[in-house]
Amino acid sequence: MEAVLKNQPAATALPDITMFKGDGSGLVERYMAVFAAIGGTVHLVETAGEVKELLAENFDLSRRIVTTLPELDGFAELITAAVDPHRYDDAELAIISGDFCVAENGAVWLTEELMGQRIIPYICQHLAVIVRAADIVPTLHEAYDRIGTADYGFSGFIGGPSKTADIEQALVLGAHGPLTMTVFIMK
């Protein structure tokens, strides 16, 4: 540490970054276009019933479906924080809600509380996230303004299904995390 102090140059100031702001118009349309472009599926819905219908159409409901949302109790099994995370290995579909999402890159901000357990949005084969249309911000600048000083043990942005292009730059959706990601924008 003394060497660090000795070797570091004279102090320079931090830049002002308050001028970085995104365009706040057409956020729903922009978010939907970007999320589809990165390999996700996005639906604009009005009711929880519509969400259930779309999920029933697209996923095998005979397999294990888990959720953090009490209103989906009965449709899916409620995630409990006390269970060993390894026990969710066979989760086919996880349905959770997101805090907000970012129009410029398609990412959804998820806190540990919203995940139910940290492992949930990574271990499930398919991930579905419900976000209110009013909770879309233009860029990451507004995103971090919104996160502010909120405390958490773990949080993360998730922007689409897991992917890799390690073999000859061929894009493959479904690396180690979910094979698909669906976002429901609730009007």
Next chain:
Amino acid sequence: MKQSKSKDHAALAAAFIKDEERVDWHDGALWFIRQKRDIASKQIPEWEQLREAASAIKSNVISNLHDYLLQFEANLTRNGVTVHWAANADEHNAIVYSILKAKEITQMVKSKSMLTEECQLNEYLEERGIEVINSDLGEYIQQIDKEPPSHIVLPCIHKRKEEIGELFHEHLGTEKGLSDPTQLTRVARKHLRNVFMTRRAALTGVNFAVAETGEYIVCTNEGNADMGAHLSEVQIASMGLEKLIPQKKHLSIFLRLLARSATGQPITIYSSHYKKPRPGQEMHLILVDAGRTKQLGRIDFRDSLKCIKCGSCMNTCPVYRKSGGLSYHNTISGPIGAILAPNLDMKKHADLPFASTLCGSCSNVCPVKINIHGQLYKWRQEIVKEGYAANTKALGMKAMAWTLSSPGNFTNAGNAGRWFMHNIPFVVKNRFNPWYKQREMPEGPKESFAAWYARSEKK
């Protein structure tokens, strides 16, 4: 490891370019990523201001590193994370070993971390009976082939899918001849899922660490860092000192730049913010110096510590694209590797700053505005001054210095050169002259400009 340490970049590159079809493909694959980066960056009108801001934030980090490190350490401790300090690779490896040994853990899963590659952690642990599996697909492929990564973002970019199919046939029992990328990825997914489920310890790298809050951010596309970390009872993160940023809001700048520069994506799929251990979990963070403080003291080269490891300088570099990452015989290859490596061992890496055309394309794409080609040029001077330049280069430069030191020497050398090229051309057109490789020598003029001018004046 198959990597040769006795050959220099030119010799290793010569071996790589023998397969012309592969070189053309490699060149094209990387240029394609460079183009994706261009498209992504041009969609952001304030791109250049973002680069400026990122560079200025990193300047501030470099100039206040001491205080930020103390602040970061205090916040980590408050968050329940155990902090370790390692001065070098050996200390780092010994710390990881002691954490695992205390828990009697003999198997660990690791997500991408160039730092642990640099420290040769896997080899160190394997010698002590601990098995490490790399979970990033590209790194996993490199590991089963016993090769280091050839690119920091795309570890096996130099391999053809048929070669990967062959490796999977040998190590994972897939059908011979299988080379479809989707099918190969599915096989690896299944195999590594079992690894994640059974490993009690997981190690990750760190992309950014926030001094203000004590959290660290790990970015992946595959989800492998999170699969390992959230299923482990011991989570270890290894980071170089330079990964610090002052405040959380600065992540907005860096995360906007990182993925767009690296692959042209608007953001990596997963940007995970780790702050506190899960109940019942142990979380360790190792802060590693390994030459960073030394580089901080080198006025001409300290800006290299701003690097956020996006790989865009490699994708754009004409020398990297045509020589392959392994020819740099260093964990971090390409232009940025060539300015980081001589700091660690100037003699061993004396060839790397010369593996460049100094075209400046690397500096133009760098998201934190490191003057990479300027530093390459500076390293050349440093290396020659310290006497580490290759003999042929040193001799050539001495001869050139003598030639250019007096008009008489210059005229005589010119006359001699023209005479040799016209009368006994094999003196220059032979395999011992590096300028003659893959090139035709020009026809020498009959007389020098000075001679022609003098003759014309007389007329």
